[in-house]
Amino acid sequence: MQKPLYQQVILDLEGLIKKMKPNEKLPSERQLLVKYGVSRNTIRLALQNLEERGLIYRLHGKGTFVSSIYLDRPNIGGIYSFSEELTREGQKATTQNQSLELVMPTTKIAEQLNLAENEQAYKLVRLRLANGQPRMFSTTYLPEKLFPKLEITDLRSKTLYGVLKEKYNQLSVIAFEDVQAVSLGKPESEYLDVKEGSPSLKIYRKTINDKNIPIEFTISLARGDKFIYRSRQYNDLIK
Amino acid sequence: MQKPLYQQVILDLEGLIKKMKPNEKLPSERQLLVKYGVSRNTIRLALQNLEERGLIYRLHGKGTFVSSIYLDRPNIGGIYSFSEELTREGQKATTQNQSLELVMPTTKIAEQLNLAENEQAYKLVRLRLANGQPRMFSTTYLPEKLFPKLEITDLRSKTLYGVLKEKYNQLSVIAFEDVQAVSLGKPESEYLDVKEGSPSLKIYRKTINDKNIPIEFTISLARGDKFIYRSRQYNDLIK
DNA sequence: CTTTTTAACTGGTTGATACCACTTTGAGTT
DNA sequence: AACTCAAAGTGGTATCAACCAGTTAAAAAG
Secondary structure (H helix, E strand, C coil), X not given: CCCCXXXXXXXXXXHHHHCCCCCCECCCHHHHHHHHCCCHHHHHHHHHHHHHCCCEEEECCCEEEECCHHHHCCCCCXXXXXXHHHHHCCCCXXXXXXXXXXXXXXXXXXXXXXXXXXXXXXXXXXXXXXXXXXXXXXXXXXXXXXXXXXXXXXXXXXXXXXXXXXXXXXXXXXXXXXXXXXXXXXXXXXXXXXXXXXXXXXXXXXXXXXXXXXXXXXXXXXXXXXXXXXXXXXXXXXX | CCCCHHHHHHHHHHHHHHCXXXXXXXXXXXXXXHHHCCCHXXXXXXXXXXXXXXXXXXXXXXXXXXXXXXXXXXXXXXXXXXXHHHHHCCCCEEEEEEEEEEECCCHHHHHHHCCCCCCCEEEEEEEEEECCEEEEEEEEEEECCCCCCCCHHHHCCCCHHHHHHHHHCCCEEEEEEEXXXXXXXXXXXXXXXXXXXXXXXXXXXXXXXXXXXXXXXXXXXXXXXXXXXXXEEECCCCC
């Protein structure tokens, strides 16, 4: 049971890229095709994947090059993780797990998680703090069928993603996030320890696994004055 | 001078998707191939693009489905291609170029653009509208040495990125963006036609070209009730 | 020697074909 | 009626071939 060819090419090219300098030119597609003994389609599949993840960029008529950002920023393309972001800034991140319960989701949530009529979901409410100060208030929904017997005690020593990965063997691959600016209502403002009506980031996140199946849907509220959302956008759009 | 086939397919499928419900099944690749009279390669190219942009998702052995990624959809976000994203949604995107002047940037701006002590920058102020309604107020700084003799008339018929690419051969590759929630002050609230103190997204963007040189720094304010910022985060795993 | 043109690169698009891996369905068996 | 399993359908991987569209450098022209 061997991995697909294009994934083998990806792995090899990743090693090659790591040894190269930013903006250095990679072998052309036709050279790679000979080197690996595969078709050009397969090479292009691999390159496309590397481009999507920001490791390389391609210029029509010129060639394929190592992206510069990758080397400077180790966390490139990684799924956004609250604790990782904070520890990188030297702050201490803690999480208060407020509650975990099995609920019948609203139609909107069920739609996001691809749940059928009578399927339930876990509702996890968390408060994230930095240096003991509230930063983000999150409500997470997880399909019950994917994570049977999830316990709040599972989350005592591990992060949520750690539990999903180790206990349920669920790997998140892509997260879609929508970010909006809102005014805080009363209950949330109390959680975040700010005045009612304060500006806040409302973040919707939907995470899917490698089978394109949704494994998580989270709605977060973050303090506008203490929280910055960071992202990187790659220019791969059609012109 | 015709658009590539797969892009025509994309446009047509976008129209189809808009009429469908979340999680509804699309025609199979082999059905689409007959319908459009193109090869399966072309169909898959189109579907792959739609999948990347989160409009559809595919399940091995089951089919291709309409994504539920759009939430309330008051607007589609992604500052990166404001006009393209909007026209794709069937909305009419327009830009009012308020002013363009050559200025001596603040140290903060100069730092972002890698400018030396006495180097100047163009300051471009724009108001972006959707269906005639103000959505985003942007102030953009461009290094004068990279874009000599930039004229506001250049922007009459083309987008900013179009001008940068065609007149100056500058290709943006990566944009770093920081997003924050703020309350709008008086002048900005008037521009965006909302009450003072309304929640707003403040977006800092730094764009870098293929030589790793900063070519643009923009600070934007977007209406919190009408603008959603969307991003996609990839995990390190190979799909 | 400078300019122009051509040829040889580069990645981008498209077609045709085949088989693999996973899911659902339905015919056949028990 | 329930079960088994083959067939048909789905997207995923892979090859071969050809041409298009930008870019660059070498050859030809002035």
